Amino acid sequence: MNLRDLSDAELAATLAVEAGRILKDVRETSGLEGKALGKAGDAAANAYLCEAVRAARPEDGLLSEEEKDDTTRCAMSRVWIVDPVDGTREYGERRSDWAVHVGLAVDGVATTGAVALPGLDDGVVLRSDVVEPLKPAAPNPRFLVSRTRPAKEAVAVAKAMGGELLEMGSAGAKAMAVVRGEAEIYLHSGGQYEWDNCAPVAVAQAYGLHCSRIDGSPLVYNREDTYLPDLLICRPEYADTVLGLVRGS
Known part of the structure; x- marks a missing residue:
């Protein structure tokens, strides 16, 4: 090849x-x-x-x-x-x-x-070039969080929305769990770098998921400073609610 x-x-x-x-x-x-x-x-x-x-x-x-x-x-x-x-x-x-x-x-x-x-x-x-329809969302949103350091914003927003916390390892695994219909929301604020989420974001966006910083601003790559501390990947129907709750927290 x-x-x-x-x-x-x-x-x-x-x-x-x-x-x-x-x-x-x-x-x-x-x-x-x-x-x-x-x-x-x-x-x-x-x-x-x-x-x-x-x-x-x-x-x-x-x-x-x-x-x-x-x-x-x-x-x-x-x-x-x-x-x-x-x-x-x-x-x-x-x-x-x-x-x-x-x-x-x-x-x-x-x-x-x-x-x-x-x-x-x-x-x-x-x-990002082979996309399937998203599976139906759970009645109560499932939030993916770190096994060792759950983001305080995720914990607070999940509580406010009556959601469930699911612990998982890598950022990519969490993001793809939303793509695969195993959860609805991945809200992270504990610090990442561009390599932690560039590929996951490209895939998630292709599937029609919402992807942004937790203040709603775009995720920007190829910067001299590669630190990209927070992100939100979620079902689009939850984006406005999650972003509003983060702003109010």
């Missing part, structure tokens, strides 16, 4: 799936556990993704969590933003709620992406 011949969306999905395969192989053959496993997996997946992106799209910029940032990307229109292992802790603990993110931002907007969930039995990959 010549990666250069693939569309952007096909490339994102192909790279996410292959990085997931590499990560599963490292987990199964390295004999490592915990932080050591996470570090080894990150290194292997990052090496593959960075080499593949540069070979397939040599004129584009690249931002990876696991590689020293070259801010010359900020002058480029097209920048690939990747997270080789989103949820390194969960990966190292051999849980299923971790992900691989391959996203493309064009002029600061998350336009194309793929999120692989290799830890699931079906090894699913969600992509």
Whole structure:
């Protein structure tokens, strides 16, 4: 397969799936556990993704969590933003709620992406060019929160809306749980970086979900400062209510 011949969306999905395969192989053959496993997996997946992106799209910029940032990307229109292992802790603990993110931002907007969930039995990959109808929402909204640090805004808004809190690992796993109909709202305010949500946002937007900062402003990518501390990904029918409650909290 010549990666250069693939569309952007096909490339994102192909790279996410292959990085997931590499990560599963490292987990199964390295004999490592915990932080050591996470570090080894990150290194292997990052090496593959960075080499593949540069070979397939040599004129584009690249931002990876696991590689020293070259801010010359900020002058480029097209920048690939990747997270080789989103949820390194969960990966190292051999849980299923971790992900691989391959996203493309064009002029600061998350336009194309793929999120692989290799830890699931079906090894699913969600992509911005292959979209299915959203499943019916639950009568009471389900909120996805961190296993260890639930966002105070999410806890407060869920209480106000009579919602249920669901704990889950990586940001990508949470975002894709909304896409997959396993929850309705992912409200996060505990700090993230561009690689944590670029690909998930591209996929979620393609499915028709609401994606923004928690003050309602747009999510902007390929900035010199890659810190992107908060976001809201939710069913569109809940967006105004959630944003209003956050403003009033």
